[in-house]
Amino acid sequence: MNLQDCVSFANEHRVCYVATTEGDQPRVRALGMWFADDRGFFFQTESVKAIYKQLRDNDKVELCFYAPGPNAGTMLRVAGKVEWVTDLVLKSRVLEERPFLKALGVKGPEDPLLALFCLRSGEAYFWTMAQNMKEAEIERIRF
Secondary structure, three states: OOHHHHHHHHHHOOEEEEEEEEOOEEEEEEEEOOEEEOOEEEEEEEOOOHHHHHHHHOOEEEEEEEEOOHHHOEEEEEEEEEEEEOOHHHHHHHHHHOOHHHHOOOOOOOOOOEEEEEEEEEEEEEEOHHHOOOHHHOOOEEO
């Protein structure tokens, strides 16, 4: 397995679970990833949301992408630190590809309401029931 396997899986199963913390309390929610490529896993949110504050306070995050299937399906777990994306070209692109953002009040790529973040580096691995009870032995993919 390599990073391209992770990127392909994530792009095929874009809704993932995102784990953050708020103080010492874990917080998990489903979030639709925007896209993944060789630069990392990209997401958008709004700066008024709790996830934004949680990631500003603690940039460590874990993602869990899931594909249903026999014997509990397949999971891709990705852990790392988020980087905030300020690139106006990417911000313009997300507004084109996700028109619902304008309905939420985002006025344009420079609007402080729009927040893009990416996991550019970290560790990922695939899990299936075949690895149950052997998690420590699963090959880790560093990116």
